[in-house]
Amino acid sequence: MGEEKGAILQFAPFQSHVDEGFWHRLSSLKLNKLGIDDSPIPITGYYAPCSHAQLSNHLSLLSESLLAESSELATLQPSASNRNKCSVPGTLHNTNTLEAYLNIDKQSLLSSEAKKIWDDIHSGKAVEDSTVLSRFLVISFADLKRWSFYYWFAFPALVLEPAATLINIKPALQWLSSVEAESLSTACNEWRNSSSTADVPFFLVNIASDSSARIRHLKDWETCQGHGDKLLYGFYDPCHFPNNPGWPLRNFLALISTRWNVERVQFLCYRENRGFADMSLSLVGEADISVPPGWKDNRHVPNAVGWEFSMGKKGSKCVNLSKAMDPLRLAVSAA
Amino acid sequence: MVLTQKLHEAFKGTVERITSPRTVSAFKEKGVLSVSEFVLAGDNLVSKCPTWSWESGEPSKRKPYLPVDKQFLITRNVPCLRRAASVEEEYEAGGGEVQLDNEDDDGWLATHGKPKETKSDEDDNLPSMDTLEISKRSTIQSIPTYFGGEEEEDIPDMAEFEDSDNVLENDPAIFQPLVAQEPDDDNILRTRTYDVSITYDKYYQTPRVWLTGYDESRGLLQPELVLEDVSQDHARKTVTIEDHPHLPGKHASVHPCRHGAVMKKIIDVLMSRGVEPEVDKYLFLFLKFVASVIPTIEYDYTMDFDLGSSSN
The missing domain is CATH 3.40.140.70 (Ubiquitin-like modifier-activating enzyme ATG7 N-terminal domain)
Known part of the structure; x- marks a missing residue:
């Protein structure tokens, strides 16, 4: 993998x-x-x-x-x-x-x-x-x-420019502990079943030290900082390939690096099986981005x-x- | 369209216009559904199998007796990894199926026939040579017959235009699966996909299934080619090509004239085993039965309740 x-x-x-x-x-x-x-x-x-x-x-x-x-x-x-x-x-x-x-x-x-x-x-x-x-x-x-x-x-x-470099990418089930994976599946299913969030394709995943996972809106980024919790940048991934994230992650990375100055990003490619969260098809990846010179200037x-x-x-x-x-x-x- | 079929359509349309929709439940007696029972069963399907959703369809085609946002059910981009004909060969070798209707030879299959189960794990990676032959042949046919036919010369071939001239993209961050994975590799099965929809047929008072097929590059399949993915017992008898009640264009459909009778038989079998069928489970039973008509189209109808197998 x-x-x-x-x-x-x-x-x-x-x-x-x-x-x-x-x-x-x-x-x-x-x-x-x-x-x-x-x-x-x-x-x-x-x-x-x-x-x-x-x-x-x-x-x-x-x-x-x-x-x-x-x-x-x-x-x-x-x-x-x-x-x-x-x-x-x-x-x-x-x-x-x-x-x-x-x-x-x-x-x-x-x-x-x-x-x-x-x-x-x-x-x-x-x-x-x-x-x-x-x-x-x-x-x-x-x-x-x-x-x-x-x-x-x-x-x-x-x-x-330069392109993001991949550190690793693997099925979410391997990256997370089994308790975390279960908690994240539940959180994702709730997010997908609620009519206010079902069609919101980009989100934040907070995994606390007690292994409980929460999904938050992008606008809550500040409140996710500084607890020592794991933070994953999640998106609805339309693609099925086992080693590559889908296209929507590209502009999300641009947002993450320009707006939040994050250099090492852990992302979640959220995928489903028969309409429910599937942590063996979903991927977690880690990538390094160096903010290109000039990107601060809009x-x-x-x-x-x-x-x-x-x-x-x-x-x-x-x-x-x-x-x-x-x-x-x-x-x-x-x- | 055959004249008798047209006459019947006209008759059916008139009856639908002048009769009011069924309001009294006759689910157990006749295997049919009232409008509100259809909505109830649809809501249950959408909540248990979330790849299905309600849609409203073309505004001009809306049925006044159904809620605006619950006109029909649809699940899109459903894989069909091989043609039904090739599955049947293996299936018959494995013992065949149980017919519910031997006396009048309608060919409806028992819901407990197991076409899905018989196509074991290997179908993912090891397509048989038969399957490959069929899928190749059909891909070749589909383009000239549907996309232009005899007028083909009139339609400019886009390849001649080389219209990528002002697109200069050379980006190492693009993953190119098509180039990487399909270098004349004959072992790759060309996967078709389907949009499967369920409408309410007011005349027969049952759900009705519609199929829209796509080839491996998501080009529209001619409805006639859809018949290759229908069990051969049904392909010429019960699957017809007609206007969709909520969407534009012609689509293949499992004709509902026997649905009530088949559902009644299924319900009777369940009741004889001491299982009391509930009306909100109707569509699960119905889709399980439809799976015998389209065995290789992998739509979702997950069962999370006892189907009456306890007596086995």
Whole structure:
């Protein structure tokens, strides 16, 4: 288990998923309301902690990711918090032509999205509402004549320079004593079952000398200091790999090092099995971060990466839904 | 769609519009559920198996007789590690299953048949060659048939664009599992995933299961290919492809016409063993039975109560 001391801490990239319903709603929005207006649209993505040893979770776009025509606004999203759908703010740049889509300046879009994350870290907004740490963006072109949709996700991550080094990473069950593991499982299940915290994806874990574990909000960081208790930085980890943390940890580390000046971080990659905390799938890792020079100055925005890989390389994805959306085809199949 | 099926849909739709939903419990007598019993059983499923959640679905498709935030149940990203057809071969070699309905040959399987148990531990790491063949074939089929078909030439191939030109990312902190783990390695089973949802069918007064399938790169599976993950006894008879009552698009569904009768039989078996079935456990029993239809889709229906096996 674990990797060689001093190795670069490597993060498993976020994977995207777009539900068919999202494209249906985007099409109707484009035809009925937006027209040729191609200004950025706020969208909501959803994810949940990994819940299967062999399968990562995705960041999903569903039809409710897009606010529909105004009349539906009031009745939309009645279930405020759903533990299987933790919401993440995103931005959609939907172009009018394929040429415009291909010529988008991806690097500057990514940088401006990363700057929002950076500003939220410096202003403290990310401590109040941690979901902004996983902010994402999507570029797309909806070819409504052919019912084809071209798209590409980016999950901006602030790059630590030099990169964080990994000291060790192992299943939480090995890192914790059995009493601590049991107490932490109970605390995590309570956190996930309470409607006020179920979709809060970043948190602090306090383990006292009597082995009892408590979960706290990021804004309670100060009160967690100075008791000699163990402090773990926890996050909902969508990835299932046994030796790597998932992508959301990247911007969390940026927050931890810039805001709290922590240099040695112990983090908890929180994962579940069948919807319950699983300390053998969850990981505890330890990493060293040296705060890059210039990070204290919020005018300096760090480099960012994050365009999604699909099938091992960078590039757009395309989906054709003519079978489900083309009125002609629907008429033929219904006849 | 077949004409008779369309006629039946029209008939069913009319009946649903003009009749009021069931309010009196007939759970033990007929194996059916009233609307409030469906909500009760759904609440219990969500609390015991938290990978399931209630959703409200498309606003335009909401049913007035169900609570706005409890229109249907769904569990997303459920793994399906191999095709049902290949499991059945092994399963039959191991003794076959118990049929509940021998006299009229409906092919419903007893809930105590054990398709899940028979696929022992080795399925994680040692896919058989049969499984690999099937999964390969289906992946190859899925792309041309669903994503474009005969219009394929019209759709520009994104690979030609090389649109990664202005993305220059070279970051040593990115873990690249796809590159690292799939170098033409034939031993890796291409895992499909499913979104499984349960709706309330007002006409049959039972829950109804819907399947949305995805290939290993999370591309939508043509509903016809979903049939490969359905027990072959059911694939052509009881699993149909229809509009989802709360979501857009066509989805595969286990047709509910016999659900009430099967549930009634299960309830009778339990009662004959001295177990008094409770209505809030309905969906656990139901999902256990559905597992015989889709044996390799690993959705959660954890049992934490006595199913009536005490007499064994």
